[in-house]
Amino acid sequence: MADQREKVIIIGGGFAGLACAQGLANNPRYSVTLVDRTNHHLFQPLLYQVATASLAAPDIARSIRQILAKADNVRVLMEEITEIDPQARRVVSATGHDYPYDYLVLAAGARTGYFGHHEWEPHTMGLKTLVEAQNIRRRVLANLENAEIDDNDSDVDRLMTVAIVGGGPTGVELAGAFADLAQRSLKSNYRHIDTSRLRIVLIEAGDRLLAAYDPSQSEYARKRLEKIGVEVHTGAPVSSVEEGKVTFGPARTTLEAASIIWAAGVAASPLTACLGVPLDRGGRVTPEPDLSVPGQPRIFVAGDVVRMSKENGEPVPNVAPAAMQMGSHIARNLRKGDRKPFRYFDKGMMAIIGKNHAVVRVGWLKINGYFAWLTWLFVHIAFLVGFRNKLAVVIGWAWAYLVNNPEARIIVNPPGMVNPPGMAGANAGGEARANRQAAPDENATP
């Protein structure tokens, strides 16, 4: 007997795709296939902590299969979808497999965007995936190691400079966490260099940090960051990036920095281009109120590929709660067989600014400082519910907080991949070193 169930394909196992799959779990009407390029769901709001050596990768990632193990009608495939064919109602993968659908949910997320300047990509490090986070950690720590054995002052200055392009939440959180790492955690670890001299430069094109927040909060963030030693430049668009160099601002200042992190923009998954509808500058789709694609009632979009507005005209932010709400909403409409419009419930936004300080904005409510930081902590712990290892994460955090010692301060050097392609140039000496692996550890089962 043929399977009479309708086929739902969900592309992407992030917050949106996973919420949708969970909403359809064990529903007898649908046979669901969730496809992701990786095997894990990532708790992206804490990704900057992997980059700054506070958390290990498995702390914030979990096997998608495991999360959906009890959803008997859901199969999970680790595949990269490269093409959507809305006419034939099927998607095609990089391995040449071909999957038909009755309904498609495109929740393929976003990647780092360069506003057309793709030539900058090889010289910078993005922060959207675990690999990218580990790459930032590896490079910043390896640069300190290389500075420790380097006698040339200008080399040391370059190795000890971290440029962060983009003053949104990611840039602000990274800058604060690196400042904490340098000022507190690494203190007394080195003999030759002084890590408190690690230069962290935050470069923002717009006239203030955290543009989505209240201007008073932007000012608060700037003051906090400056207090812990971060150099903040606003109104400073980047005009060029070369290997180890970034040029920015009206005066075209050139900064030599061995680590350049690009947190300035995102671009929606290129799969949106298969849909045959107009996209915005970031590659996002503006859907119908029920999140379906205009003219394609069998295709829905959710998460970072979506551009839509709230009733008051403000954009729905591309944040985790919005993505989860969209995924659940699509599942709800599929379950009920109707087309109820999506309404975003604003749970607020928050950004942490180094230890003990944060900004929170929920509608008209603004909170800054220690209480905001506690709120941030509480919300993130609550969010981690469902993540198996939340207890370990919380204990790791609490411990690191007490002793100023992030736990994940190790450089794991896969051979030949310390740097993104193109990074080898200016740092060739350093990279040859960073490329070493394989500690001469003792073998042993004691």
Added chain:
Amino acid sequence: MADQREKVIIIGGGFAGLACAQGLANNPRYSVTLVDRTNHHLFQPLLYQVATASLAAPDIARSIRQILAKADNVRVLMEEITEIDPQARRVVSATGHDYPYDYLVLAAGARTGYFGHHEWEPHTMGLKTLVEAQNIRRRVLANLENAEIDDNDSDVDRLMTVAIVGGGPTGVELAGAFADLAQRSLKSNYRHIDTSRLRIVLIEAGDRLLAAYDPSQSEYARKRLEKIGVEVHTGAPVSSVEEGKVTFGPARTTLEAASIIWAAGVAASPLTACLGVPLDRGGRVTPEPDLSVPGQPRIFVAGDVVRMSKENGEPVPNVAPAAMQMGSHIARNLRKGDRKPFRYFDKGMMAIIGKNHAVVRVGWLKINGYFAWLTWLFVHIAFLVGFRNKLAVVIGWAWAYLVNNPEARIIVNPPGMVNPPGMAGANAGGEARANRQAAPDENATP
């Protein structure tokens, strides 16, 4: 005023080198430099748990600098030493730096050894470093993912076969842990393949597993492994390894296996060749009773580069407690300025065989089974004292034990390094897939 202290260089931050540095910490007579290729000390006895997805890399690794932060007379350098010049009393690094010494402690450990068959290396995965452990995890998990989307039965069989060469503690522990993973943890995760059919083949050249243990314990280990589904072949030397194929035993059986793990031998650091003394087949030095190199009283050896015998003629095993004792002993002699001979205090050996079972041998005392497993657990927890994150590790373990869910079941795919060089051949399709990275996760600070 010139530094009047004598210079001690320690090569290697494993158990031996670290114990030596700790023994000399804040001693006014010595200025100590510890050099390691990596920035971390590795708790190697638990490395197989990183390979089998039970622990994250940072759980068993810790920044060497951090461990020695309070030892003001010790500097730590991340450098690869490539040459020792005993005449000039200096060592040279890969970056061209040159470090003079008054005393040298060579504790550079061992790497995977192939008994002269270096041509097998590209087709197998070793397990001596974090990178290698992560590589094993990535490959075994990626092969399961690829089997899930593959319709060709013989491909699926090959993808679902793990060959482990070497029936010592590492091979036995890996085989048991993979069996647990397949039988318990991954159950109900896949829809197309049945992970309980994962074929784990353990191949040992000698006539029994765990040759260093009592024959009754070897037999016990074999029976336990067979009970949990591992195929054990003893008296089966490997005669050839090609991509995805291993040939072994008197009948030259060829097994197709997408994952081939080499746990059959170790070779001491090649630096021992600089010492100008005879080496054994494994590249190890037989030192004077005080652990100095014959004819080189200013050079000491410790850990896996050492071959020596106990008073009863039995070899001192290359295990963590022996390495630590040697490192401490050298530091003691340097502190006291004497040449007391080293005596190994046997703390016993143990190997875990899947969940709930282990073998322990301390002198004449042999324990097998559940009580041995509890002993194993207790000893490893005790050993982890000093590791900042021991609590998180223990909680992670305890949780995984209760729910059969190892926490680290994620595939982090650095671009272009899924496999050691040469592995791309037979698995090209699968590897192209495994090479995908970057989950379409939602961005977001909620």
